[in-house]
Amino acid sequence: MRIELTGRCPLRRRELRVEPVDRGRLVLDARELTFACPLELTAIVTLARSAGDRKTVLITPRDGGVMSYLERMNVLSLLPEGAVIDGELPFGDRKNLSDRLLEVVHLAGQDEADDVVLRLGRMIRTHFSPELRGLVFQAVGELIDNAISHGTGPLGAFAAAQFYTGRTSGRQGLEFAVCDTGVGVLTHLSRNVRHRDLDTAEAALLRALEKGATGTEEERGNGLADLWRVTRHGGVTRLVLRSGDAVASVVANRDERRCSGLTVETRVCGTWAWLRVTSPH
Numbered sequence: 585m586r587i588e589l590t591g592r593c594p595l596r597r598r599e600l601r602v603e604p605v606d607r608g609r610l611v612l613d614a615r616e617l618t619f620a621c622p623l624e625l626t627a628i629v630t631l632a633r634s635a636g637d638r639k640t641v642l643i644t645p646r647d648g649g650v651m652s653y654l655e656r657m658n659v660l661s662l663l664p665e666g667a668v669i670d671g672e673l674p675f676g677d678r679k680n681l682s683d684r685l686l687e688v689v690h691l692a693g694q695d696e697a698d699d700v701v702l703r704l705g706r707m708i709r710t711h712f713s714p715e716l717r718g719l720v721f722q723a724v725g726e727l728i729d730n731a732i733s734h735g736t737g738p739l740g741a742f743a744a745a746q747f748y749t750g751r752t753s754g755r756q757g758l759e760f761a762v763c764d765t766g767v768g769v770l771t772h773l774s775r776n777v778r779h780r781d782l783d784t785a786e787a788a789l790l791r792a793l794e795k796g797a798t799g800t801e802e803e804r805g806n807g808l809a810d811l812w813r814v815t816r817h818g819g820v821t822r823l824v825l826r827s828g829d830a831v832a833s834v835v836a837n838r839d840e841r842r843c844s845g846l847t848v849e850t851r852v853c854g855t856w857a858w859l860r861v862t863s864p865h
């Protein structure tokens with residue numbers, strides 16, 4: 585399988601560009617990648633790790649800046665053993681930018697998740713107003729919790745984040761991504777008899793966003809539905825969820841929430857979540 589990563593943030597597009605060739609290998613062709621956000625970083629590692637024995641080939645971006653960024657964010661060091669990196673390797677300084685960057689981390693269990701939550705907490709405290717901090721923290725924590733409790737899989741999950749000041753990228757706010765290698769939303773949600781009617785991943789993603797929908801037997805299911813509280817103090821939130829062969833996208837601000845789902849050609853294993861929260865001025 586060959587996945588083309590071209591242009592800006594290609595994995596946020598609904599349809600992934602995939603060709604079913606390459607003799608059982610997974611080829612991640614990032615030659616034309618011009619901007620990678622936390623979702624590309626996290627998903628590249630997750631796809632490569634999930635490819636198992638199939639050999640992964642990462643064709644590196646022509647753009648030296650993007651290439652250095654992949655290296656800086658630990659994407660290269662987290663590729664599985666035996667993965668081939670096709671292209672030039674950068675040698676860059678490693679400034680400590682922990683107030684703005686969370687390099688890709690492997691959430692193999694609760695300890696790693698706790699550590700990431702701590703680091704994100706510091707980042708959020710630095711960039712968000714006191715009234716927003718708790719809500720942003722809760723939103724990010726919810727996605728991590730879902731990935732490690734509902735999306736548990738033998739390979740765990742991967743997460744990354746960046747706070748953009750907006751000065752160079754033109755976009756301002758916190759972006760966070762977590763990709764897990766678990767059963768996916770349809771399978772998990774259908775464990776609860778109330779959601780046995782679901783028969784597509786698209787319907788399951790939209791249901792999971794509703795208040796009270798849970799695949800567990802407990803009285804819960806408000807995690808995703810409560811994410812939007814983060815817009816109470818202004819700012820815009822965008823969430824993209826991908827699971828199986830479906831993508832759901834939600835854009836919310838204080839007054840409005842628009843939600844859409846789509847069934848796509850390419851299915852992914854597990855669940856991918858990407859969230860952006862802007863901080864209002």
Ligand SMILES: Nc1ncnc2c1ncn2[C@@H]1O[C@H](COP(=O)(O)OP(=O)(O)O)[C@@H](O)[C@H]1O
Pocket residue numbers: 726730731732734735736764766767768769770772773774792793797798799800804805806807808809855
């Ligand atoms: N990463 C994931 N992997 C599998 N299923 C998930 C994932 N995230 C969410 N879900 C499904 O969506 C449901 C709703 O999630 P959420 O609103 O956070 O409620 P809760 O976590 O309290 O059940 C979950 O119970 C689960 O069935």
Ligand SMILES: [Mg+2]
Pocket residue numbers: 726729730807808
């Ligand atoms: Mg939850």
